[in-house]
Amino acid sequence: MAKAPVLTPQAEDFPRWYQDVINKAELADNGPVRGTMVIRPYGYGLWERMQADMDARIKATGTQNAYFPLFIPQSYLTREADHVEGFAPELAVVTHGGGKELEEPVVVRPTSETIVNEYFAKWVQSYRDLPLLINQWANVVRWELRPRLFLRTTEFLWQEGHTAHATYEDARDFAARIHRHVYADFMENVLAMDVVLGRKTAAERFAGALNTLTLEGMMGDGKALQLGTSHELGQNFSRAFNTSYLSRDGEQELVWQTSWGSTTRMIGALVMMHGDDQGLRIPPRLAPVQAVVMAVKGDDAVLARVREIGDRLTAAGVRVRVDDRADTPFGRRAVDWELKGVPVRVEIGPRDLESGTAMLARRIPGGKEPVPVERLAELVPGTLEEDQALLLRQARDRREARTTDAATIEEAAEAATAGGWARIRWADLGPEGEAALAAQAVSVRCLVAEDGSVPDADDAPGNVAYVARAY
Amino acid sequence: MAKAPVLTPQAEDFPRWYQDVINKAELADNGPVRGTMVIRPYGYGLWERMQADMDARIKATGTQNAYFPLFIPQSYLTREADHVEGFAPELAVVTHGGGKELEEPVVVRPTSETIVNEYFAKWVQSYRDLPLLINQWANVVRWELRPRLFLRTTEFLWQEGHTAHATYEDARDFAARIHRHVYADFMENVLAMDVVLGRKTAAERFAGALNTLTLEGMMGDGKALQLGTSHELGQNFSRAFNTSYLSRDGEQELVWQTSWGSTTRMIGALVMMHGDDQGLRIPPRLAPVQAVVMAVKGDDAVLARVREIGDRLTAAGVRVRVDDRADTPFGRRAVDWELKGVPVRVEIGPRDLESGTAMLARRIPGGKEPVPVERLAELVPGTLEEDQALLLRQARDRREARTTDAATIEEAAEAATAGGWARIRWADLGPEGEAALAAQAVSVRCLVAEDGSVPDADDAPGNVAYVARAY
Known part of the structure; x- marks a missing residue:
């Protein structure tokens, strides 16, 4: 198989490798307005599969989908002081509509807590209406000065959950359930992503939240990426919007709330956590195409065999694509499927017909070997599951190998600036140490309890801070 | 069953009845910015089922989903003269982003032909790249001065397909295929909607199209609603954006294009075509809940039976909801399910336990009768299919009964202003007659060939114009 140097090697320039993969694997293009993106069919296909799986998990919690408007009156944002302070610098503002200047400018939603609360305040009357569990799949806009495709874009796609509960405990437990049983699972x-679950420090919390739970992943270059967050909002928004209910005891009470989001950034994470110098490696359970069955040459007998194998694998529950484009050189097609990260390639040439075999190439561990055609339908599903597990193991091994236990702030900074993570006791770091690290562009990604669980408070004894440079 | 007069009767005030249904069935609320809407979970559940079914049909044509940016540089719209003229009055314009005034204002997409062409021009190189078949599910904004929930909203949700073809014929056939085999089917x-398929007159065409194919439905008050459109764009946009390809003969040629859309307006149409004085009637094949199994009272034996029946119907492939909310009066719950248009209710009270029966209430034809419990799983699926067919027949019968064959423009205007449709030979109407009707707020909904097919030209001999007042 021809191996043209289509991508900048990771070791040479990781950000350029990332751009090359996004471009050559046809995941996305830059949009014409700075920071926006065009998600191409191959990239969007990954998002569709993420959506379908996440949507089922979200619905299994009893949450229902709805849709709130893109446009929010500017005055809504100002009602929660921290919230407006956090989002004001990133807003896109519509000043003209229908050929006229608007009386009140409207903002394009950067997130929907405010407009959701306006309606929750109408819909929630009594304790019988709680919990109210709503999610929406939508686009949001946060003006981005240093955009990077999928990682930081002015417009991105996401799901945002918004819930209202009668008690603090119920809201807290729900935020934790989303964090663990929807996002982490x-x-x-x-x-097949390795994620560290923890809580954000006060400095890193969502604007308007009491507590932000996060999932952090290590990318191929050792930097961190925040992969999803689940917030306890307390009563900050319900106070601002008077979202209250009549309790069983006949008292008017403010609701306790959560919000939680995950975005198209997950596609960027997929690229940077699993990709290698040959391109993407898509986890088999996600992959829109799990196996491509390729005709090496275009003669009729080969094409017939390729289609027959495609049918057999499909019958075995594998998501298959048949590649019978004999007018394009085999080597170019093989490189392209490798770039696109399709987990398994089954290659059939004229000689394979005589021997009754096919070449089985595995993208994730690499390598290929001849396999009897009649064993393919039995072999491929197991291979896919093995490779799914391998991807997760590789990511976990890398994170462990590149994480240093630091005793001092200096050691932590050194590990993080050298392209890895550091673990340091929060008692030895604290908000002042956090500020000192920030000067070196190093941040506390999250706090984790001594036993690896998610702590209840920043200052819980034994808390460990994960410290890194981040995207 | 209690029948409180929850809705304004249709005969008294149809628009108010519509507002009442949208509100009481919890489909949607008005948004805070004029013309926007909040789609509540029950309304959004209908949209999700529409999306899933349509998406499969769209993909079956070989079309792939992608995502283009919300923000379009204002200069793009001006490149196609008719297009900008059509959309300029409806644009929302972002002038500020990230705290600064933008150098070039950006518009919030009213539709995406322009930005799609910018990228098609990059992606299409040779005839091998054609046809290029792309769809996106997205929100769009068209500033609306007289908004009505679902029917005309400033922001709405839709799918928009965009395709590029090597020849005029291929593009024409694809637009027709979407019209007939995706939308109409x-x-x-x-x-279960009755739709008339035809072509728009020059006056009613999409801004920038050579030809617009439409589907028109008659609402409960005899007015027309456009339910979806499929456009032949010719080379208007490919000329403006230089979307060209190298042909087999080595010539650089402009592509031929189509675009086609269907929107959340379909939810409004569903309400107005099938609804009655008791509320919605949801077609069984669409219904998120096809059968609700209700406990009349909350004693344990009744609740056990209700759950058992729920399981049996689920096993028979029915989408079931069990209503065991014994703390809410039965009559109120029954009215609510009726309002929400759930096709079948199975009601179980203490006396039904002795007789081994259940009341089977059918929302679409109305009425209820006792049925042996052990026959339910066998009866309900057939009942749902019967009622699906009945809904379509009722809509078709109404349209036929309320359509008049008019010989003169005066007769056509009279029929349309009296709350019905008129059919008149296009040769007897023509663009001048069309303008005369417009003065009475009556429009030509579409042109249909003598044999009921979709004509190839406005002036094809024998063309008949369907004339009506429209939403």
């Missing part, structure tokens, strides 16, 4: 089991 | 077979 999905990322680990479908995306 | 979906509307008739899933939404």
Whole structure:
């Protein structure tokens, strides 16, 4: 197989490798307005599969989908002081509509807590209406000065959940349930991503939240990427919007709330956590195409065999694509499927017909070997599951190998600036140490309890801070 | 069952009845910015089912989903003269982003032909790249001065397809295929909607199209609603954006294009075509809940039976909801399910336990009768299919009964202003007659050939114009 140097090697220039993959694997293009993106069919296909799986998990919690408007009156944002302070610098503002200047400018939603609360305040009357569990799949806009495709874009796609509960405990537990049983389970089991679950420090919290739970992943270059967040909003928004209910005891009470989001950034994470110098490696459970069956040459007998194998694998529950484009050289097609990260390639040439074999190439561990055609339908599903597990193991191994236990702030900074993560006791770091690290563009990604669980407070004894440079 | 007069009767005030249904069935609320809407979970559930079914049909044509940016540089719209003229009055314009005034204002997409062409021009190189078949599910904004929920909203949700072809014929055939085999098949077979397929006159065409194919439905008050459109764009946009390809003969040629859209307006159409004085009637094939199994009272034996029946119907492939909310009066719950248009209610009270029966209430034909419990799983699926067919027949019968064959423009205007449709030979109407009707707020909804097919030209001999007042 021809191996043209289509991508900048990771070791040479990781950001350029990333751009090359996005471009050559046809995931996305830059949009004409700075920071926007065009998600091409191959990239969007990944998003569609993420959506379908996440949507089922979200619905399994009892949450229902709805849709709130793109346009929010500017005055709504100002009602929660921290919230407006956090989002004001990133807003896109519509000043003209229908050929006229608007009386009140409207902002394009950067997130929907404010407009959701305006309606929750109408819909929630009594404790019988709680919990109210709503999610929406939507686009949001946050003006981005240093955009990077999928990672930081002015417009991105996401799901945002918004819930209202009668008690603090119920809201807290729901935020934790989304964090663990929707986000972490999905990322680990479908995306084969290694994630560290923790809580954000006060400095890194969502604007308007009491507590932000996060999932952090290590990318191929050792930097961190925040992969999803689940917030306890307390009563900050319900106070601002008077979202209250009549309790069982006949008292008017403010609701307790959560919000939580995950975005098209997950596609960028997929690229940077699993990709290598040959391109993407798509986890088999996510892959829109799990196996491509390729005709090496275009003669009729080969094409017939290729289609027959395609049918057999499809019958075995594999998502298959048949590549019978005999007018394009085999080597170019093989490089392209490799770039696109399709987990398994089954290659059939004229000589394979005589021997009754096919070449089985595995993208994730690499390598290929001849396999009897009649064993393919039995072999491929197991191979896909093995490779799914391997991807997660590789990501976990890398994170462990590149994480240093630091005793001092200096050691932590050194590890993080050298392209890895550091773990340091929060008691030894604290908000002042955090500020000192920030001067070196190093941040506390999250706090984790001594036993690896998510702590209840920043200052819980034994808390460990994960410290890194981040995208 | 209690029948409180929850809705304004249709005969008294149809627009108010519509507002009442949208509100009481919890489909949507008005948004805070004029013309925007909040789609509530029950309304959004209908949209999700529409999306899933349509998406499969769209993909079956070989079309792939992608996503283009919300923001379009204002200069793009001006490149196609008719297009900008058509959309300029409806644009929302972002003038500020990230705290600064933008150098070039950007518009919020009213539709995406222009930005799509910018990228098609990059992606299409040779005839091998054609046809290029792309769809996106997205929100769009068209500033609306007289908004009405679902029917005309400043922001709405839709799918918009955009395709590029090597020849005029291929583009024409694809636009027709979407019109007939995606839109009409979906509307008739899933939404149980009666639709007239035709072509728009020059006056009613999409801004920038050579030809617009439409589907028109008659609402409960005899007015027309445009339910979807499929456009032949010719080379208007490819000329403006230089979307060209190298042909087999080595010539650089402009592509031929189509675009086509269907929107959340279909939810409004569903309400107005099938609804009655008791509320919605949801077609069974669309209904998120096809059968609700209700406990009349909350004693344990009744609740156990209700759950058992729920399981049996689920096993029979029915989408079931169990209503065991014994703390809410039965009558109120029954009215609510009726309002929400759930096709079948199975009601179980203490006396039904002795007789081994259940009341089977059918929302679409109305009425209820006792049925042996052990026959339910066998009866309900057939009942749902019967009622699906009945809804379509009722809509078709009404349209036929309320359509007049008019010999003169005066007769056509009279029929349309009296709350019906008129059919008149296009040769007897023509653009001048069309203008005369417009003065009475009556429009030509579409042109249909003598044999009921979609004509190839406005002036094809024998063309008949369907004339009506429209939403």
